[in-house]
Amino acid sequence: MSVEEGVFYVIAAITVMGGMGVVFARNVVYSALFLILALLAVAGIFLLLSAEFLALVQILVYGGAVTILVIFALMLTRVQDMPAALDSPQKPFAFLAAAAVLAILILAAVGTTWPGQTEKINAIPLRDFGDALFRTWALPFEIASLVLMVALVGAIVLARGEDGE
Amino acid sequence: MMGMNDAWLLAALPAGAFAILLIFGPYLPRRGDWLSIAAIGASFVLFFPVLADLLDKIATPGALPGLSGWNWIEYAGFKLRLGFAVDQLTIVMLVVVSFVALMVQVYSVGYMKGDPHYGWFFTCMSLFAAAMLTLVLADNFLLLYIAWEGVGFCSYLLIGFWNERRSAAEAAKKAFVTTRIGDVGLLIGIIMLWRATGTFDIRETFEAARAGVMSEPYLTTAVILIFAGAVGKSAQFPLHVWLPDAMEGPTPVSALIHAATMVVAGVYLVARTLPLFELAHPAALNLVTALGLTTVFMSATMGLVMNDIKRVVAYSTINSLGLMMVALGSGQVAAAMIYLFAHAFFKALLFLGSGSVLHATEKSDVRELGGLWRKMPLTATLFGVGVLAMAGIPPLSGFWAKDEIVLSSSQHQNAFVYGLIVLSVFITGLYMARLFLLTFTGEPRDRHAFEHAHEAPPIMTVPNVLLAVLAVVAGLVVFDQVGEALGFPGGIGKFVYLAEPEAFSFHGDVAAVSIIAALAGVLGAFYFWWGEAKPAKAAGARFPFVYALWKNKYYMDCLYQALIDRVVLVFSRFIAWWDRKIINDTGVNGSAALAVYSSFRLKFLQTGRLPNYAFAIILGVVVMAIVAMTVLV
Amino acid sequence: MIPMQHFLVLSGILFSLGVYGVLARRSAVLILMAVELMLQAVSINFIAFAVYLAPDAFVGLIFAVFVITVAAAEVGLLLAIVLRIFRNQATANVDEVDVMRW
Numbered sequence: 082m083s084v085e086e087g088v089f090y091v092i093a094a095i096t097v098m099g100g101m102g103v104v105f106a107r108n109v110v111y112s113a114l115f116l117i118l119a120l121l122a123v124a125g126i127f128l129l130l131s132a133e134f135l136a137l138v139q140i141l142v143y144g145g146a147v148t149i150l151v152i153f154a155l156m157l158t159r160v161q162d163m164p165a166a167l168d169s170p171q172k173p174f175a176f177l178a179a180a181a182v183l184a185i186l187i188l189a190a191v192g193t194t195w196p197g198q199t200e201k202i203n204a205i206p207l208r209d210f211g212d213a214l215f216r217t218w219a220l221p222f223e224i225a226s227l228v229l230m231v232a233l234v235g236a237i238v239l240a241r242g243e244d245g246e
Numbered sequence: 247m248m249g250m251n252d253a254w255l256l257a258a259l260p261a262g263a264f265a266i267l268l269i270f271g272p273y274l275p276r277r278g279d280w281l282s283i284a285a286i287g288a289s290f291v292l293f294f295p296v297l298a299d300l301l302d303k304i305a306t307p308g309a310l311p312g313l314s315g316w317n318w319i320e321y322a323g324f325k326l327r328l329g330f331a332v333d334q335l336t337i338v339m340l341v342v343v344s345f346v347a348l349m350v351q352v353y354s355v356g357y358m359k360g361d362p363h364y365g366w367f368f369t370c371m372s373l374f375a376a377a378m379l380t381l382v383l384a385d386n387f388l389l390l391y392i393a394w395e396g397v398g399f400c401s402y403l404l405i406g407f408w409n410e411r412r413s414a415a416e417a418a419k420k421a422f423v424t425t426r427i428g429d430v431g432l433l434i435g436i437i438m439l440w441r442a443t444g445t446f447d448i449r450e451t452f453e454a455a456r457a458g459v460m461s462e463p464y465l466t467t468a469v470i471l472i473f474a475g476a477v478g479k480s481a482q483f484p485l486h487v488w489l490p491d492a493m494e495g496p497t498p499v500s501a502l503i504h505a506a507t508m509v510v511a512g513v514y515l516v517a518r519t520l521p522l523f524e525l526a527h528p529a530a531l532n533l534v535t536a537l538g539l540t541t542v543f544m545s546a547t548m549g550l551v552m553n554d555i556k557r558v559v560a561y562s563t564i565n566s567l568g569l570m571m572v573a574l575g576s577g578q579v580a581a582a583m584i585y586l587f588a589h590a591f592f593k594a595l596l597f598l599g600s601g602s603v604l605h606a607t608e609k610s611d612v613r614e615l616g617g618l619w620r621k622m623p624l625t626a627t628l629f630g631v632g633v634l635a636m637a638g639i640p641p642l643s644g645f646w647a648k649d650e651i652v653l654s655s656s657q658h659q660n661a662f663v664y665g666l667i668v669l670s671v672f673i674t675g676l677y678m679a680r681l682f683l684l685t686f687t688g689e690p691r692d693r694h695a696f697e698h699a700h701e702a703p704p705i706m707t708v709p710n711v712l713l714a715v716l717a718v719v720a721g722l723v724v725f726d727q728v729g730e731a732l733g734f735p736g737g738i739g740k741f742v743y744l745a746e747p748e749a750f751s752f753h754g755d756v757a758a759v760s761i762i763a764a765l766a767g768v769l770g771a772f773y774f775w776w777g778e779a780k781p782a783k784a785a786g787a788r789f790p791f792v793y794a795l796w797k798n799k800y801y802m803d804c805l806y807q808a809l810i811d812r813v814v815l816v817f818s819r820f821i822a823w824w825d826r827k828i829i830n831d832t833g834v835n836g837s838a839a840l841a842v843y844s845s846f847r848l849k850f851l852q853t854g855r856l857p858n859y860a861f862a863i864i865l866g867v868v869v870m871a872i873v874a875m876t877v878l879v
Numbered sequence: 880m881i882p883m884q885h886f887l888v889l890s891g892i893l894f895s896l897g898v899y900g901v902l903a904r905r906s907a908v909l910i911l912m913a914v915e916l917m918l919q920a921v922s923i924n925f926i927a928f929a930v931y932l933a934p935d936a937f938v939g940l941i942f943a944v945f946v947i948t949v950a951a952a953e954v955g956l957l958l959a960i961v962l963r964i965f966r967n968q969a970t971a972n973v974d975e976v977d978v979m980r981w
Binding site: 083103174178197199 | 880881882884885886890891892893894897898899904905906907908909911912913915923926927931932933937943944948949952954956958960961962963965971
Binding site for chain 1: 857858861864865867868871872875
């Protein structure tokens, strides 16, 4: 077992633990904290895959903005006041469905021969990445920014409420 | 230079007038009557260059007849051409239709004055003229059929012109339905011909038939079905019942549609397709003769006892149409067409004359008329000319034309047919003179109507005078000398006859018999109906059964009514029940009820709870993934 | 060397946890968190494919960028909606909001 593999298993374990914490925790605040853990661990995975830029973005966007938003939402909706009603009655079915999905995904991942697969991680230079993002993918990038703006405006309009409220 | 290739203009002009009147009619000065008259007048004027061109083409051997038209549908070997063609038959019809239509429309300006639907009347008249001219110009069966239905539709509109009167609405319906029975036959016949020959073109159909592509029974069936159309349109027995009722329409309509043009369309159709009849089994032509003869005899006898002035003229029309059919049954196109030509003028004259009487007295029952010649001398004179022409008194046109038919029946048919024809000439003289005597002579039977009566205005009398002049002289065209003087090489008989040249001929003995019969009829009428008409009443009292039979139109209306009540309505009720219970309640409402019920049940599947929907999505994904991994790999 | 399948399996586990969370949780905010987990799984997959299978095109990397972008937009919008529902219905539990029902 190489060092890389060891690091991977450690980070993967942290990720899975964070994920389980998100979905199993009995306290919503714990759930949120576990989410932060999972997100940061995924950033670690990104680093392992030599996608430094994405890891950075991950930490900035998720670790910062998204989790803050989620915690705000939790606070505003006071979910923590009703801990008994966290899980829905279809929980057993949910478990079965998730298990089925897991089985299918693992089977697919292991059972498929991937064409053109290389055995090592091919680092993608940041320069090439930026080049591609702002040349080849410039238009989708701009559209994505438009989506963000529209979402932002929409969120404000929705959350502001009706006149006189 | 106007020529035969532009003949479609004759039909296009009234059609254009119709379109303009339909949309802008109410906004035009005088409701646009002038436009309608101008269009048909232009058609009449355009007839002459077409005629001249046709004469030129005939003079040069081998020249093709004038054709114009356009391809309507062209698809994978199937070709449908809407074309116009001019030939000798068409020419006769063209002059009759355009001239009579022009006269009638001018007359209508006076007759229809003040009618609330004055503009609509001229709109319909334009449409009729367009459809009728298309019918005679059509060079293929399909266009002919379209125009055929077009004139039938106009007839329906115009019979029911005063549709606020229940009897008029009923008559329009009766006319439409009755002629439809024949039209269905015509359509089937056309389709049969098309299936066998692959073309709708009339000339090509003839050639194919001559080449023998159809077996004799097949061809015979087809032509008899085509003849069924003619029976309906030309009011032949047993479908003649609609024409007397059609007199509910305005009188100019009766004159144009139900005397001079539309009803002779059936005669024209048979004349046009006569080559097919001749190729078919002789039974086909014998059927034409037999039905024509039955029609002649029945209508003549019924005309004797009818009291409505327009109805009597209507029966005389059926009588004339029957005569034309008899001529066609003998294969004598020229005789039929010359009678058609002359008949159009004197019959329109008779109708317009009775229209003048109607206009003046507002009575149409001869029992309430009488002595009118003192009030309306001009109308009485003109009507008298029409009566004598119809009766077949020389030298009026009716005599010459009828003589041709009598002659052809004497030469080409057996003695029985000939005898019946001569008898019908006698009866025709009888009832036509009766009509005149009861209307215009004797003592007025309704004082008020008599006092009220007045001579018609010039706009109505001038067309009458023109028609009367033609009614007098039109018959002279049977003489080859007259025909040649008018520019028809070899006389009109040769010109019109399609198959082989045959001039009109004149046999002294035959003519003498028919003159004697007609004169006897007219004089007999004087005996029966002059003055108090005692002999007529005595005869009626002596033969009550015959009188009742004629008076009740041979009980045909009763028979049809019984047929409709007993058979058609029972069947219709079953269809209605089927439609209501099976189609509606089970089929339409049933499926709707099923949808309502099942959705009422199924809606409970919709919990409205998001997790359930999400679960369904995941389930679907899992199933799809399993399918993809097991079945598809 | 880490085989690519390791990353795929990790992403599968993460995704299944997300599925479970979406189905089992009642609170809209918690469901949202589970959705984030699923999105993370997708991103891992994309990047793994990019670096192992097509290092020259690295489309997966670009996709991951868009996934993060859209996820951010989605979180903002969804939280606004949740707040809205909470204000109107006095609950953030999605199974109590059943006005879509028959």
